[in-house]
Amino acid sequence: MGDWVTDFGLGDHRHTIVMEVYSTITSPVFSELVVVHTGTTVASLPQEVAFFDALRAMDVIRPFKLVFLLEVTDAYQGKAGRELAEALDSAVASGLLDFLDSPPTIRRA
Numbered sequence: 001m002g003d004w005v006t007d008f009g010l011g012d013h014r015h016t017i018v019m020e021v022y023s024t025i026t027s028p029v030f031s032e033l034v035v036v037h038t039g040t041t042v043a044s045l046p047q048e049v050a051f052f053d054a055l056r057a058m059d060v061i062r063p064f065k066l067v068f069l070l071e072v073t074d075a076y077q078g079k080a081g082r083e084l085a086e087a088l089d090s091a092v093a094s095g096l097l098d099f100l101d102s103p104p105t106i107r108r109a
Helices: 011-022 049-061 074-093
Strands: 032-037 065-070 105-108
Touching: 011 049, 065 074, 074 105
Parallel strands: 032 065, 065 105
Antiparallel strands: none
16 A cells, blocks of 8 residues: 555554554643655555545544654655645545644654
8 A cells, every 4th residue: 555554464454453552542642643754755645545544533532633744855855845745735625634623734854
């Protein structure tokens, strides 16, 4: 499934395992879920429906602010930042992130 979800050999159990781990967070100061992206292609983000379904399910357990941390070389920061912003705009426009209380943000490492 693209750059966005790594299988780790878990196959169809990924969603269940992520939900079990996520539900153990009890810190009262937890507020952000940070997705680190190191790849150079972000255009596929709006097609990663399973990724957004998992985020939606996680938000039901514990609401969060979604942050994308972009880790790429300095030479690629501008282009990758624009591509990620466009991909997120597309995901927002298609309703994939309509469960969030605020729009996702992008940070650069």
